[in-house]
Amino acid sequence: MSSKRVAVFRKEHFNAAHRLHNPNWTEEKNQEVFGKCNNPNYHGHNYEIIVQVIGEVNPDTGYVMDTKELSTLVKTEILDKFDHKNLNTDTEEFKNLNPSAENIVMVIYDKLRNKLNDTLTLKIRLYETERNFVEYPVD
Amino acid sequence: MSSKRVAVFRKEHFNAAHRLHNPNWTEEKNQEVFGKCNNPNYHGHNYEIIVQVIGEVNPDTGYVMDTKELSTLVKTEILDKFDHKNLNTDTEEFKNLNPSAENIVMVIYDKLRNKLNDTLTLKIRLYETERNFVEYPVD
Amino acid sequence: MSSKRVAVFRKEHFNAAHRLHNPNWTEEKNQEVFGKCNNPNYHGHNYEIIVQVIGEVNPDTGYVMDTKELSTLVKTEILDKFDHKNLNTDTEEFKNLNPSAENIVMVIYDKLRNKLNDTLTLKIRLYETERNFVEYPVD
Amino acid sequence: MSSKRVAVFRKEHFNAAHRLHNPNWTEEKNQEVFGKCNNPNYHGHNYEIIVQVIGEVNPDTGYVMDTKELSTLVKTEILDKFDHKNLNTDTEEFKNLNPSAENIVMVIYDKLRNKLNDTLTLKIRLYETERNFVEYPVD
Amino acid sequence: MSSKRVAVFRKEHFNAAHRLHNPNWTEEKNQEVFGKCNNPNYHGHNYEIIVQVIGEVNPDTGYVMDTKELSTLVKTEILDKFDHKNLNTDTEEFKNLNPSAENIVMVIYDKLRNKLNDTLTLKIRLYETERNFVEYPVD
Amino acid sequence: MSSKRVAVFRKEHFNAAHRLHNPNWTEEKNQEVFGKCNNPNYHGHNYEIIVQVIGEVNPDTGYVMDTKELSTLVKTEILDKFDHKNLNTDTEEFKNLNPSAENIVMVIYDKLRNKLNDTLTLKIRLYETERNFVEYPVD
Numbered sequence: 001m002s003s004k005r006v007a008v009f010r011k012e013h014f015n016a017a018h019r020l021h022n023p024n025w026t027e028e029k030n031q032e033v034f035g036k037c038n039n040p041n042y043h044g045h046n047y048e049i050i051v052q053v054i055g056e057v058n059p060d061t062g063y064v065m066d067t068k069e070l071s072t073l074v075k076t077e078i079l080d081k082f083d084h085k086n087l088n089t090d091t092e093e094f095k096n097l098n099p100s101a102e103n104i105v106m107v108i109y110d111k112l113r114n115k116l117n118d119t120l121t122l123k124i125r126l127y128e129t130e131r132n133f134v135e136y137p138v139d
Numbered sequence: 140m141s142s143k144r145v146a147v148f149r150k151e152h153f154n155a156a157h158r159l160h161n162p163n164w165t166e167e168k169n170q171e172v173f174g175k176c177n178n179p180n181y182h183g184h185n186y187e188i189i190v191q192v193i194g195e196v197n198p199d200t201g202y203v204m205d206t207k208e209l210s211t212l213v214k215t216e217i218l219d220k221f222d223h224k225n226l227n228t229d230t231e232e233f234k235n236l237n238p239s240a241e242n243i244v245m246v247i248y249d250k251l252r253n254k255l256n257d258t259l260t261l262k263i264r265l266y267e268t269e270r271n272f273v274e275y276p277v278d
Numbered sequence: 279m280s281s282k283r284v285a286v287f288r289k290e291h292f293n294a295a296h297r298l299h300n301p302n303w304t305e306e307k308n309q310e311v312f313g314k315c316n317n318p319n320y321h322g323h324n325y326e327i328i329v330q331v332i333g334e335v336n337p338d339t340g341y342v343m344d345t346k347e348l349s350t351l352v353k354t355e356i357l358d359k360f361d362h363k364n365l366n367t368d369t370e371e372f373k374n375l376n377p378s379a380e381n382i383v384m385v386i387y388d389k390l391r392n393k394l395n396d397t398l399t400l401k402i403r404l405y406e407t408e409r410n411f412v413e414y415p416v417d
Numbered sequence: 418m419s420s421k422r423v424a425v426f427r428k429e430h431f432n433a434a435h436r437l438h439n440p441n442w443t444e445e446k447n448q449e450v451f452g453k454c455n456n457p458n459y460h461g462h463n464y465e466i467i468v469q470v471i472g473e474v475n476p477d478t479g480y481v482m483d484t485k486e487l488s489t490l491v492k493t494e495i496l497d498k499f500d501h502k503n504l505n506t507d508t509e510e511f512k513n514l515n516p517s518a519e520n521i522v523m524v525i526y527d528k529l530r531n532k533l534n535d536t537l538t539l540k541i542r543l544y545e546t547e548r549n550f551v552e553y554p555v556d
Numbered sequence: 557m558s559s560k561r562v563a564v565f566r567k568e569h570f571n572a573a574h575r576l577h578n579p580n581w582t583e584e585k586n587q588e589v590f591g592k593c594n595n596p597n598y599h600g601h602n603y604e605i606i607v608q609v610i611g612e613v614n615p616d617t618g619y620v621m622d623t624k625e626l627s628t629l630v631k632t633e634i635l636d637k638f639d640h641k642n643l644n645t646d647t648e649e650f651k652n653l654n655p656s657a658e659n660i661v662m663v664i665y666d667k668l669r670n671k672l673n674d675t676l677t678l679k680i681r682l683y684e685t686e687r688n689f690v691e692y693p694v695d
Numbered sequence: 696m697s698s699k700r701v702a703v704f705r706k707e708h709f710n711a712a713h714r715l716h717n718p719n720w721t722e723e724k725n726q727e728v729f730g731k732c733n734n735p736n737y738h739g740h741n742y743e744i745i746v747q748v749i750g751e752v753n754p755d756t757g758y759v760m761d762t763k764e765l766s767t768l769v770k771t772e773i774l775d776k777f778d779h780k781n782l783n784t785d786t787e788e789f790k791n792l793n794p795s796a797e798n799i800v801m802v803i804y805d806k807l808r809n810k811l812n813d814t815l816t817l818k819i820r821l822y823e824t825e826r827n828f829v830e831y832p833v834d
Contacts, residue, residue: 282662282693283694284661284691284692284693284694285691285692285694286657286689286690287688287689289687290687338578338580339578339589339590340576340654340655340656341658342658342690344589345688346591417695
């Protein structure tokens with residue numbers, strides 16, 4: 001079974017404050033488009049991340065990738081930067097990028113993509129709430 | 140990041156009664172194939188819908204589509220028609236179509252597909268129970 | 279540890295159609311009070327039951343009560359009567375009793391109470407949806 | 418069954434930013450006690466509220482209390498004030514009260530207690546995350 | 557609000573193998589009573605623990621007890637001993653005590669009770685599966 | 696709607712003990728790679744399986760496949776072999792194959808693939824814990 005490709009998933013989470021805002025728009029336009037999410041004093045979420053890594057199963061370990069290593073990678077690259085932070089003010093990534101779920105999931109993808117072997121396929125799902133979530137990239 | 144495609148998901152739910160039945164079959168045949176689901180007095184479910192919309196992220200908003208708009212669309216097109224209804228007797232859609240999960244998910248897809256911009260890709264997942272669910276279309 | 283009391287819980291589910299209705303009221307009054315839940319053609323739910331039994335732990339088995347026996351009891355007394363049924367028309371219990379969550383949970387309690395040893399304390403939680411649920415009796 | 422008491426539960430949620438902080442302490446002491454939760458720029462949560470109301474079942478309705486009314490009450494008294502807000506800066510309640518889960522659940526209780534009939538018993542459970550939650554009052 | 561009592565909950569989990577067995581019984585009796593759970597080669601579970609601590613809220617912190625401390629206590633006293641272990645063969649606690657959910661929850665209670673201040677009330681809920689769980693002590 | 700393809704999902708679960716181990720490695724190497732999962736006395740999990748079957752909807756039934764039949768197939772082919780078992784010692788499949796989640800999901804796929812009509816597409820997702828899961832095959 002050594003040449004078969006399997007998807008491995010690891011779920012992690014972080015808590016953060018954020019605000020949706022476009023600095024090129026008036027306050028009225030921001031309020032109209034983003035509504036409650038534009039609150040200048042921020043609101044927040046319990047974000048859940050599901051990291052999917054696809055690769056061949058190593059016949060010696062039976063692993064595509066050790067999920068403990070994957071968990072450590074997510075902690076180092078993502079949770080240490082975003083957990084218990086204000087995304088707009090405390091992070092370089094969202095100083096000039098609106099922290100919508102769509103933009104957050106692409107930033108997380110780019111950070112983890114840089115750290116994974118090219119033979120592995122990566123996809124990220126991000127839950128902002130139980131009812132609103134995003135996934136990137138798409139097939 | 141303006142040209143990247145992201146999947147956005149919104150979860151909604153409705154409660155309905157239904158009955159599985161093929162009018163071209165005898166009662167015995169209906170009972171044999173559909174079992175308890177053929178009960179002439181109906182049974183019911185808490186249906187969960189997950190609507191997936193794939194599209195490019197608008198660089199001004201950071202959105203593929205505002206999930207509040209997506210939620211409103213599902214409410215108008217689906218929940219207002221099916222919530223707290225008897226699918227077999229109270230809806231035009233299932234007067235002549237067996238309300239199996241497979242048929243319901245295709246009906247929901249067609250209704251929402253008509254209302255979305257052609258640049259957006261749509262997929263629907265429908266949970267009839269926590270253990271039985273369907274998805275349409277398939278890749 | 280033989281004389282200590284422990285609570286044991288078993289979760290089961292059934293799917294049913296129902297309608298809220300008071301036959302002593304006018305249609306207008308029923309519609310005003312019960313709204314969508316008064317639909318004459320019924321709607322339905324995936325009901326989840328959590329049965330709690332409190333008793334002393336048997337030192338020979340380490341059990342308060344075998345959960346397989348508890349599961350069988352719930353199947354025989356509750357699920358076989360209510361699953362895939364129309365509560366209003368297919369059951370004796372709700373022919374003359376409005377099948378609100380409150381009334382259903384009391385009926386389930388009475389049925390199981392009759393079958394359990396008096397040394398065991400019983401409590402029932404019933405989920406009508408993930409967001410609406412009831413419990414009986416209260417301390 | 419008119420004189421029996423039943424517990425009715427309704428689940429709601431809100432998203433908010435907050436920061437744990439004691440203004441009578443030094444920055445070092447605040448950091449030592451509250452750690453990441455003391456971030457001066459705030460972090461946030463998806464808070465889940467479960468409101469429990471115990472009372473007698475009205476024989477005319479089969480209800481202890483209409484869960485639609487209970488939901489509306491929670492929206493008016495709690496969600497409209499706290500949802501998509503910064504608890505520390507946008508609310509009167511937490512201007513001078515540290516918004517720990519314990520303090521939030523007691524504030525929510527007091528607000529709803531004022532609006533409910535004295536014959537009804539009230540208890541609130543508040544989830545800050547899936548793994549950290551609180552309940553008030555205790556028996 | 558300094559003299560009010562609030563319940564604080566912390567959820568943790570561990571994975572373990574176990575086998576239900578009474579050494580004073582014949583193999584036939586063990587098989588008859590415990591069925592599949594008596595498999596001499598063991599089976600296993602993802603156990604979820606919910607630790608409930610009731611106490612007065614400290615007016616300086618807004619905490620009954622820091623949930624980080626509570627989490628650390630559960631890790632040291634419970635998870636380090638039981639996680640990824642065979643309860644029957646790898647632990648002193650279940651060498652001579654049948655590891656039923658009832659017995660496990662009482663053992664966990666005793667271990668944590670010894671480490672908590674007497675002013676705090678403790679209760680443990682243990683999920684063996686999503687459908688089978690226990691709680692100790694009972695009111 | 697008879698020629699459209701829909702995905703149907705059925706969720707099942709089993710509880711089992713296992714141990715990760717490579718017999719060609721030293722004890723030290725096994726311990727280094729598999730850590731706690733290498734415990735010679737085993738640990739265990741509540742495994743959740745989600746079976747996905749894609750096919751055309753039969754216009755007579757509205758079904759891709761009766762989920763009761765799918766459930767029965769999973770019980771016969773998978774649960775009867777693995778539930779309440781020690782995967783390493785009680786099953787032929789893992790006597791010489793390390794029971795990692797990746798290897799288990801491929802074994803489950805092969806067993807069910809043999810029993811399904813070639814016109815149906817099959818995919819399996821296996822949860823080892825809520826935070827670690829795998830899927831096979833990948834597109």
